[in-house]
Amino acid sequence: MKRLLALGLALGVVVAGCGGGGLLGGGLKIGMVTDIGQLEDKSFNEFSWKGVQDGASAVGGTAKNIVTKDIADYKQNIQSFVDQKYDIIVTVGFLIGTETTAAAKANPNIQFFGVDQFIADPIPANYQGLLFNEAQAGYLAGIVAGTITKSNKIGAVGGREDVPPVVNYIKGYQNAAQATKPGVQVLVNYVGDFNAPDKGEASAKTMIGQGADVIFQVAGLTGAGALRAACSAKIWGIGVDVDQYQSLPDSKACIVTSAEKRLQNAVRDGIKRFKDKGKQSGNFTNDATNDGIGYSPLRNLNPVPAGLEDKLKQALADMKSGKLKPVP
Amino acid sequence: MSRLRQAARRIWRVASIPLLAIVLAFIVAAFVIVISSVFTSTGLDVFLPLGAYGSLLAGAFGSGTGIVNTLVAAAPLILGGLAVGLGFKAGLFNIGVAGQFLVGAFAAAVVGARLADSPTVLAAPAAMVAGALGGAAFGFIPGFLKARTGAHEVVTTIMLNNAAVLLLTWAVNDLVRAPGFSFPRTGEIGNSALPVLLPRNLHLGIPLAVLFVFAVRWLLDRTTIGFEIRTVGQNPNAARYAGMRPVFVTTLTMTLSGLLAGIAGAIQMLGVIGFYAPGITASVGFDSIAVALLGRSDPIGILFAAILFGAFRAGAPLMQIETSVPIEIIDIIQALVILFLAADLIVRRVFRVRSTKPVISELATVARTWAGGTPPGGAT
Numbered sequence: 001m002k003r004l005l006a007l008g009l010a011l012g013v014v015v016a017g018c019g020g021g022g023l024l025g026g027g028l029k030i031g032m033v034t035d036i037g038q039l040e041d042k043s044f045n046e047f048s049w050k051g052v053q054d055g056a057s058a059v060g061g062t063a064k065n066i067v068t069k070d071i072a073d074y075k076q077n078i079q080s081f082v083d084q085k086y087d088i089i090v091t092v093g094f095l096i097g098t099e100t101t102a103a104a105k106a107n108p109n110i111q112f113f114g115v116d117q118f119i120a121d122p123i124p125a126n127y128q129g130l131l132f133n134e135a136q137a138g139y140l141a142g143i144v145a146g147t148i149t150k151s152n153k154i155g156a157v158g159g160r161e162d163v164p165p166v167v168n169y170i171k172g173y174q175n176a177a178q179a180t181k182p183g184v185q186v187l188v189n190y191v192g193d194f195n196a197p198d199k200g201e202a203s204a205k206t207m208i209g210q211g212a213d214v215i216f217q218v219a220g221l222t223g224a225g226a227l228r229a230a231c232s233a234k235i236w237g238i239g240v241d242v243d244q245y246q247s248l249p250d251s252k253a254c255i256v257t258s259a260e261k262r263l264q265n266a267v268r269d270g271i272k273r274f275k276d277k278g279k280q281s282g283n284f285t286n287d288a289t290n291d292g293i294g295y296s297p298l299r300n301l302n303p304v305p306a307g308l309e310d311k312l313k314q315a316l317a318d319m320k321s322g323k324l325k326p327v328p
Numbered sequence: 329m330s331r332l333r334q335a336a337r338r339i340w341r342v343a344s345i346p347l348l349a350i351v352l353a354f355i356v357a358a359f360v361i362v363i364s365s366v367f368t369s370t371g372l373d374v375f376l377p378l379g380a381y382g383s384l385l386a387g388a389f390g391s392g393t394g395i396v397n398t399l400v401a402a403a404p405l406i407l408g409g410l411a412v413g414l415g416f417k418a419g420l421f422n423i424g425v426a427g428q429f430l431v432g433a434f435a436a437a438v439v440g441a442r443l444a445d446s447p448t449v450l451a452a453p454a455a456m457v458a459g460a461l462g463g464a465a466f467g468f469i470p471g472f473l474k475a476r477t478g479a480h481e482v483v484t485t486i487m488l489n490n491a492a493v494l495l496l497t498w499a500v501n502d503l504v505r506a507p508g509f510s511f512p513r514t515g516e517i518g519n520s521a522l523p524v525l526l527p528r529n530l531h532l533g534i535p536l537a538v539l540f541v542f543a544v545r546w547l548l549d550r551t552t553i554g555f556e557i558r559t560v561g562q563n564p565n566a567a568r569y570a571g572m573r574p575v576f577v578t579t580l581t582m583t584l585s586g587l588l589a590g591i592a593g594a595i596q597m598l599g600v601i602g603f604y605a606p607g608i609t610a611s612v613g614f615d616s617i618a619v620a621l622l623g624r625s626d627p628i629g630i631l632f633a634a635i636l637f638g639a640f641r642a643g644a645p646l647m648q649i650e651t652s653v654p655i656e657i658i659d660i661i662q663a664l665v666i667l668f669l670a671a672d673l674i675v676r677r678v679f680r681v682r683s684t685k686p687v688i689s690e691l692a693t694v695a696r697t698w699a700g701g702t703p704p705g706g707a708t
Contacts, residue, residue, distance in 0.1 A: 031649070036607065039654065066645045067655045070611045072404075072600045073641065075529070076397050080645035083393065094511050095605060118510055163510065194511075195497050195606050 028061030028088060030271060031081035034068050035093030042247040044263060048092045048115045051267025058268060059275040061087070074099040082107050088274060090115065090267060101127065111279060113270045115263060119283055128280040130266045133287035134165045135172035136319050137259035138218075139326035140295040140312055141238045142176025144257050145214040146184055147308050148236060148301065149177075153185045155207035157200055157226040159219035161190040169218040169240065169259060172326040180311070187212055197225030204229035214238065216259070227251040236300075243296035258296040265291045288319035342629070346622050346665075348675045350636070353664035354381065360660055361653055368652070380653040387646030388639035394646075396528045400600060402638025404429070406537040407592035408616025409634050410544050411467075411585040413625035415481075416690045417548060418581040419561035424470055424485025425589040426613020427492035428463040432590025433597040434496045435462030437514040437604035438504050440597070444518030451520040452532075456594050463590015464583050466492065471582025475575040481582065489613070497606040506603075513605035522599040533595030538631065540588065545627040557581055561693075589616075618666050625690050637662065 032052045034045040049065055056063035064086075066077045074096045081089045082103065090113045091100045097117040104112040104127035112127040119129040145154045156173055158166045174186045187210060189203045200222035204215050208229065215230040216238040217223025223240060230237035231254040239245065239258030248255070266286040274280055286292020295312060298304050318324035358377035365373045388398045408425050415422035422428075436459030443451035470488060473479040506515035522531040548554040559567040560577045568574055592612060597604065619637055623629030640658045647653055668675050675681065 038656070064649045064652065066648045069655060070641075071605075071608045072401075072596055073645075075600065076400075076642065077645050079393075079528075080387070080649060084646075084649055095607065098602070120508075193501055195501075 028056070028059055028271075028275065029084070029086040030056050030061050030063045030088040030090065031084075031086040032063070032065045032090040032092065033074065033077045033081070033096065034065060035096065036068050036071060039065060039067050043242045044092050044115065047242060047263035048090065048267050051264040052090055052271070054264060054268040055271030058272055061271075068096075071095065075102075078103045082110060087111065088113065088271060090270075091117070093117075111274050113267065113280070115267060116261075123281055123283075125281045126279050128270060129283040130263075130270055131283050131285045132165075132261040132266070133285055133293055134168040134259075134261075135326040136288050137261065137293040137295070138169035138172030138216075139176040139319070139324075140172075140293075140315060141169075141216050141240075141257065141259040142173035142178075143180050143311055143315055144295070144298070144308065145173065145216060145236075145238060146177035146180030147305050147311065148256065149181065149184060149214050151211045151213045152181065152183065153187065153207075153211040154214040154216070155187040155189070155204065155210075155212035156216040157203050157207075157219050157223055158188065158190040159194040159222055160192055166190075166218045168327065170216075173216050173259075175326055175328075176315070191219055191222050193222050194220035196222045197228070200225030201229040205233070208233045208235060214256075216240070218259075224248055224251070227255065230254050239296070245296060245299050254300060256300055257298050260294045260296050262286065262292050262294055288316055342624065342626070344681055345672050345675055346624065346629070346633070346669065348679045348681065349622075349665050349668035349672070352668050352675055352678060353661050356664050357657060357661045361657060376651060376653065380647050380651045380657065383647045383650040384640070384643035386643070388643035390646075393528050394642055396526065396530045397642035398635065398639045399534050400529055400531070400638070401641040402634045403534045403537040403599070404592040404596045404612045405615055405619050405634035405637050406631055407540060407588050407595070408612050409619035409623055409630035410540060410627060411588035411592065412616050412620035413623065413627070413630050413690075414544060414548075414557070414581060414588065415585045416620060416625040416693050417561050418557045418577060419564070419693055420471075420474070420578065420581055420585070421482050421693055422467070422470075422485055422582065422585045422589075423482055423617065424467065424488050424586070425592075425616045426610040427485065427489035428466045428586040428589035429593040429596075429610045429613050429616075430492045430496055430608070431466040432459035432463035432593030433601070433608070433610075434499070434514075434593075434604045435459050435590070436520075436594035436597040437517065437602075440517035440520030441504075441506065441515035441603075443520050444516055446519060448519045448521075448523060451518075452522055452598060455517070455520045455598055456591065459594025459597065460587050460590045463593060464587035467586015467589065468579065468583040471579040471586075474582065475578040496604070500604060500606055511605060513603045515603070517598060517602055520598060521602065522595065529600070531595070531599035533599040536591075536595060540591070541627045541631045544588075548627070553577075553580070589613075592616075615662070618662055621666055621669055621690055621694075 030052055032049055037045060039049055040046050052063045068077055078099055088111045092115045094117055097114055100112055100114050104124040108126055114129045117129040154177055156170045158170050170188055177184050177186055187207045191199045191203050193199055200219055204226035214236040215226055217226040218240050227237040228251055231251045236256050237251055237254045239255050241261050244258045245252055245255045269290060361377045361380055362374055365376045388394050411425050412422055436455045439458035440455035443454055470481045470484040473484050474481045500512045504514055505512045522533050524531050556572045556577050560574050564574045615637055619630055619633045623633035644655045644658050648655060
């Protein structure tokens with residue numbers, strides 16, 4: 001029995017070896033290590049992976065992924081791609097940043113991209129953080145909120161005030177709402193925590209009590225609680241980072257749109273830049289000029305207010321041309 | 329020769345069902361792989377399981393790196409498995425290893441960061457002790473509650489797991505957050521990191537974990553307290569009649585169990601992860617239960633079971649790279665192993681094993697504790 005099993009396994013290695021060899025017709029080998037969770041998370045992992053696949057087909061390379069189930073596995077997951085002589089390694093999420101930095105320093109011949117990772121000095125020459133212009137995305141959310149509010153009061157629930165991306169989102173949101181509907185009151189609360197749905201819920205409830213009828217969340221899991229509060233109060237909610245209508249099915253009923261980071265485009269373009277220009281480093285900000293930010297399809301609005309789509313498209317075009325600065 | 333054969337027979341008697349359960353799990357999982365291959369872009373591939381298991385094996389044992397990765401992944405599982413196994417010996421089902429592990433990891437991270445600039449001989453042991461004490465404290469609570477009030481350890485430890493996650497999230501956010509990072513986490517551990525004995529991170533925690541296998545074995549087989557633990561596990565009433573102290577033994581066992589889980593967290597923190605941040609998952613906690621069941625609560629059995637589960641973790645990356653079979657298949661295999669251990673009649677039928685040890689006692693503990701029967705070692 002055991003001998004048979006060993007034989008089978010040995011055969012397996014041979015089969016796997018042949019299969020791998022046949023598939024790789026030269027070209028760049030691109031590997032992606034996910035954030036903790038699953039690949040099809042309708043969030044960072046899934047869209048980054050789509051970007052890797054798009055990038056691979058754009059440059060004629062191959063794409064593979066390793067899904068991370070435990071923080072302790074980051075190191076070996078990155079190392080597995082290094083050992084297999086991959087050309088590009090994409091890692092997802094800020095938690096894996098430390099290990100990515102270490103791997104980039106140890107392997108100067110491999111290009112690393114970090115999705116949503118801000119890289120501090122000294123920056124390795126082969127490691128690029130893919131960041132996003134949150135103020136622009138927040139501006140789009142603000143246009144929607146300013147257009148659909150009836151009470152002339154809207155709210156934003158932030159994670160922490162000392163995290164710049166959060167503040168940028170909310171500033172863009174405030175400015176857009178005020179430009180869209182002069183006199184609108186924007187209630188802003190920084191909860192101080194990204195992992196406390198109950199606090200987010202409480203914060204949103206306070207705003208709703210004050211008359212807000214749109215809540216924009218920029219607070220991770222805390223924000224999920226804020227959206228839940230919006231839904232149960234039957235007012236509108238706006239999601240953040242990815243299309244949360246998809247990633248937060250609990251709050252499907254009230255999410256009108258989400259201020260999106262276009263992870264898929266950002267990752268694809270990073271791979272293309274590497275193909276065209278070689279090593280990429282530093283922090284690369286994706287914005288309206290390269291479709292790096294945007295808004296999710298408008299939902300739950302029956303009917304969609306006249307001219308809203310046009311206003312959003314105009315704002316995107318103006319941010320692209322540089323005419324519109326979300327935060328002056 | 330005959331002595332050798334006798335020894336082999338003895339091992340077979342204990343290990344046959346777990347081994348055959350593993351084989352059967354691989355076979356059933358192979359069908360899952362083949363069936364799911366239909367839904368991928370490459371289409372039906374009957375040889376995919378061979379490829380997947382081949383790369384799993386190659387990733388785990390095919391190179392020096394692979395073997396080191398296997399051992400690194402096995403080390404916390406050994407300690408976690410011992411923690412659960414020790415509980416089983418006393419008739420207790422400690423589901424709280426996940427929480428005790430996290431508290432241990434957190435304590436080690438905080439003390440480790442404080443002592444980051446002290447010499448390693450001082451810093452690493454201090455951080456280890458902090459982790460051990462943190463886990464022990466978190467194991468003491470359900471043990472004490474059980475002994476004094478009869479509060480069921482399955483219920484209290486499950487709740488304490490959540491309490492640990494939330495408490496530590498608060499602590500990292502508001503008490504020990506290190507400056508200079510874009511997200512809440514503890515500081516760099518610097519010199520508190522466990523020394524690496526061999527390249528690719530074969531850290532000191534690995535021999536330490538193996539050492540504990542023998543320490544726990546010695547405790548159970550060679551000490552009075554070990555005898556008391558086993559007796560209370562088998563029959564608390566008889567133990568009390570014999571003048572033993574079920575209340576004390578229950579509290580002590582849960583505390584020791586938490587201690588082992590805390591050390592598991594500490595070596596994982598100081599040997600691999602390096603910092604504590606909210607969102608750290610403790611898959612070790614629940615895998616440890618499976619390891620203890622598969623190892624039949626025997627320290628040596630747990631050692632082998634942990635190496636097997638460590639091999640799964642170490643081999644999974646290569647399997648994903650080479651065959652694109654998702655890591656979730658590992659969860660399926662592990663779950664099937666436990667399923668077949670519980671329903672060992674299936675294994676016996678399939679492989680025509682003649683009666684060996686009839687019931688796996690740990691599963692009896694699980695069944696008893698879950699079914700809410702007389703809590704062994706409970707308060708009077």
